[in-house]
Amino acid sequence: MNIKAFIPNFITLLNLLCGSIAVIFAVNSHFIFAAFFVFLGIFFDFFDGLLARKLKVQSELGLQLDSLADMVTSGLVPGIVLFKLLELATNSKAVTPINEWSETMQWTGYKLNLLPFIGLFVTLASAYRLARFNIDQEQQNYFKGLPTPANALLILSLPLILEFQNNDVINAIILNPWFLVILTIVSCYILNASIKLFALKFKNWSFKPNAVRYIFIILTLVLIVVLHFAAIPVIILLYIFLSLFNNIN
Known part of the structure; x- marks a missing residue:
């Protein structure tokens, strides 16, 4: 090997x-x-x-x-x-056992809540x-x-x-x-x-070709410090927004 x-x-x-x-x-x-x-x-x-x-x-x-x-x-x-x-x-549980027998002595099975399966x-x-x-x-x-x-x-x-x-x-x-x-x-x-979204792959460390990546990393760190776990959804939205902006340019 x-x-x-x-x-x-x-x-x-x-x-x-x-x-x-x-x-x-x-x-x-x-x-x-x-x-x-x-x-x-x-x-x-x-x-x-x-x-x-x-x-x-x-x-x-x-x-x-x-x-x-x-x-x-x-x-x-x-x-x-x-x-x-x-x-x-x-x-409500998605699947709830019905622990009882019907009048015909048959197991009635399960009660389903289908919404969670979405x-x-x-x-x-x-x-x-x-x-x-x-x-x-x-x-x-x-x-x-x-x-x-x-x-x-x-x-x-x-x-x-x-x-x-x-x-x-x-x-x-x-x-x-x-x-x-x-x-x-x-x-x-x-x-x-x-939708084209940029990858965090650096071919070199110069700022100009990696501007969007550096901006994203800096803003990500700031958001985490300020918002903690609530920063994560904001960071994902920021990632998509910066990618769309980068595509225009």
Whole structure:
């Protein structure tokens, strides 16, 4: 085995491991731990490609493995979190066993609340986006549509805002079922929209060709200091706005 070639793939597998752990926490509504492992997985996701390029061991296997890991960490987990948030917003479980027998002595089964299942459409949209990315040769220096890790950060920020920001107005918005449904629809669209979004890849460190990247990084740091977890949705909107502005110029 070529050890040098395996190093970035091992980092990718750490991403997948973090995503798998996050799934377990998300299913059990432990959103803080789920978010922690998603953030850690995205950290590994950033460095596996960087290592592959630095070590000059990029491969088709690495590309496919990276998408499979992203599918769990940045695709499945956000869908589950939206599912659980919609359960909270409707104050009703998606699947409720009916522990009684009918007059004909037949098991009556389950009572379904279908609304929370809408959150899982983000998982489907993420899978479609990752599959398109793998066969699109244009997305080397920019992205078409919002990358799945960015979308995952957006969705995972919601329970963190609920937990740590302690703002009644914001909490009421986040736990409004219509807000969550609209967010799901917008998320599915922006993941697969044909909008060019810049990638945070620096070919050199000079300011002029990387102006939009430097501006984005500086504003991101300022927003995090000022708004804490509430900064994440604002940062995603800033990313899209700066990309659109950059496309015009």
